[in-house]
Amino acid sequence: MRQAHFVARHEREWEQFAHWLDKRADSPRGARAERGWQGLRDEDMPARYRRLCQQLALARRRGYSPVVTARLQELMQRGHNALYRPAPPRWRRALEFLVADFPRLVRAQRGCLWVSAALFVLSTVAMYCAVRWRPELVHSLFDPRQLAQFESMYDPAAPGAKLGRDSGSDLAMFGYYIANNIGIGFRTFAGGLLAGVGSLLVLVSNGVIMGAVAAHLQGIGHGGPFWRFVVGHSAPELSAIVVAGAAGLRLGLDLVAPGRRSRLDALVEGGKVGGKLCLGVLAMLLFAAFVEAFWSSIGSIPGPVKFAVGGLLWALVLGWLGWAGRGKDREGPAP
Secondary structure, three states, X not given: OOHHHHHHHHHHHHHHHHHHHHHHHOOHHHHHHOOOOOOOOHHHHHHHHHHHHHHHHHHHXXXXXXXXXXXXXXXXXXXXXXXXXXOOXXXXXXXXXXXXXXXXXXXXXXXXXXXXXXXXXXXXXXXXXXXXXXXXXXXXXXXXXXXXXXXXXXXXXXXXXXXXXOOOOHHHHHHHHHHHHHHHHHHHHHHHHOOOHHHHHHHHHHHHHHHHHHXXXXXXXXXXXXXXXXXXXXXXXXXXXXXXXXXXHHHHHHHHOOOOOOHHHHHHHHHHHHHHHHHHHHHHHHHHHHHHHHHHOOOOOOHHHHHHHHHHHHHHHHHHHHHOOHHHHOOOOOO
């Protein structure tokens, strides 16, 4: 094939490849945020790169002019740099996962997420209303010793005490809260292996317990310290439990209704998605434990300050889960 025919035949491919390199290779983050891209698709770039390498080898073998070979050599080198650039540091990948990929993955499970949130909220509100209407119902869930412990932890007559606990240093309680929160999150997710029923039960049972305790303390006049304690860490902790519930429900659906996949393949795929969700849940629960140990328990901070900080954390958590990573949503569903 003559050089002129060769160039005319592949000119458009080279222009598209060069245009992709100019617009998307140097700044992947900016490229993901760009909407309405009409050029070479990102997923087609590796195949186009291999084709360019073949064309460069043909041009050299056929003795085409240095102008053509130099042009192809430059495109090939730029493509190689774009495809085989060093991977970002682990801390950066972890940060990108938490900032963008995890919220995007949560939104991809929006159906299970809404079911999980509805179960948890409705069970909490229903039990709160039931105990406020019939206070004796709380004794069907807790024995007198447990109720006395709750009452002492949130006794407004003990101004110097730590809210939400009887004793223990902040650091020791931080470790306790980590173990307790992660245990709840793990049970909520792992319950999905029981066809999703386990996750449903854990969500409802936690909602019932929380609603009953809140209603009882509110009814005996200990509601002020209780709400000042829970408002600080409620955003990351309760949101994490709801996300763990959604992951468990997703796992249960993959097990019960695998679709065209085999049940084992569906379970493996659901487990991978659930594992990624659990990494984000773990980070949320660690943060919640930190706030609970070092902020929520401080009884000397005025209530308005506690509620303002709690409201700010709710806004930040919901904004992060609802909007972070939006620039990547158009690239397809989360993995």
